[in-house]
Amino acid sequence: MLSQIKIVLVETSHPGNIGAVARAMKTMSMTSLCLVNPKHFPSAEATSRAAGSDDILSKAKIYDTLSDAIADCHVVFGTSARIRTISWPELTPRACAEKVIINEPGKTTAIVFGRENSGLSNEELDLCHYLLRIPCNSQYSSLNIAAAVQVICYELNMASQQLINPVSAATEQNQDSWASKDQMEQFYQHLHQTLLDIGFILHPDKSATIMRRLRRVFNRAQLDNKEVDMLRGILRMSQGNKRN
Numbered sequence: 555m556l557s558q559i560k561i562v563l564v565e566t567s568h569p570g571n572i573g574a575v576a577r578a579m580k581t582m583s584m585t586s587l588c589l590v591n592p593k594h595f596p597s598a599e600a601t602s603r604a605a606g607s608d609d610i611l612s613k614a615k616i617y618d619t620l621s622d623a624i625a626d627c628h629v630v631f632g633t634s635a636r637i638r639t640i641s642w643p644e645l646t647p648r649a650c651a652e653k654v655i656i657n658e659p660g661k662t663t664a665i666v667f668g669r670e671n672s673g674l675s676n677e678e679l680d681l682c683h684y685l686l687r688i689p690c691n692s693q694y695s696s697l698n699i700a701a702a703v704q705v706i707c708y709e710l711n712m713a714s715q716q717l718i719n720p721v722s723a724a725t726e727q728n729q730d731s732w733a734s735k736d737q738m739e740q741f742y743q744h745l746h747q748t749l750l751d752i753g754f755i756l757h758p759d760k761s762a763t764i765m766r767r768l769r770r771v772f773n774r775a776q777l778d779n780k781e782v783d784m785l786r787g788i789l790r791m792s793q794g795n796k797r798n
């Protein structure tokens with residue numbers, strides 16, 4: 555179950571932090587590490603800080619973009635030390651672990667961590683369903699990235715150990731039907747184009763807020779394949795295409 559949860563690090567600057575993240579993961583039985591455009595990797599410093607968890611480093615997958623790293627994921631959490639002015643639905647690590655492990659097991663999940671100096675951009679958070687914030691001292695809330703990974707993986711591991719009922723067969727069967735991140739991105743592009751075509755959005759440059767709100771609506775709904783197909787059928791007809 556923990557193997558379906560990817561830890562995704564975006565543009566990490568210090569290779570030592572990547573090693574420390576691998577160590578934090580391994581202590582909590584997590585295995586899947588994804589690196590988006592790391593500044594230095596592979597690196598002797600990363601291996602040295604991994605201290606025996608270098609199997610996680612050698613299996614780490616490297617991507618050019620965050621979209622590529624999360625393309626196959628059904629649920630994506632973006633982590634942040636800061637309270638953002640735009641409000642994404644926010645969870646604590648414990649609530650996230652309950653959701654992922656106990657309430658909705660079986661979904662391929664990503665937990666995304668930002669750059670050491672600037673975190674994740676709003677555009678990157680737009681790709682996430684939820685914001686995950688570790689409640690901290692309000693005067694000093696920024697953890698080292700590996701410490702943040704440790705806290706979150708601890709909660710995931712605790713939740714997985716407390717799980718009494720095994721994942722039901724029905725949940726296992728249904729997991730293929732959830733819409734992937736890729737399908738949802740294509741849906742959002744189609745929705746955006748349709749809103750332009752029907753004149754709801756007048757200027758493509760001024761559509762960011764509307765699209766962000768609409769993403770929040772549809773991300774809350776957790777669509778499956780058939781629902782996405784149906785909505786795209788409605789979009790096609792709104793664009794003037796007849797049913798064939």
Ligand code: SAH
Binds near residue numbers: 634667686687696
């Ligand atoms: N200066 C950055 C902080 C980066 S810390 C900023 O203002 O956003 C590096 C990463 O560690 C963050 O992007 C986030 O992924 C994680 N992190 C640090 N503190 C956190 C916290 N309190 N809650 C959740 N994630 C945190």
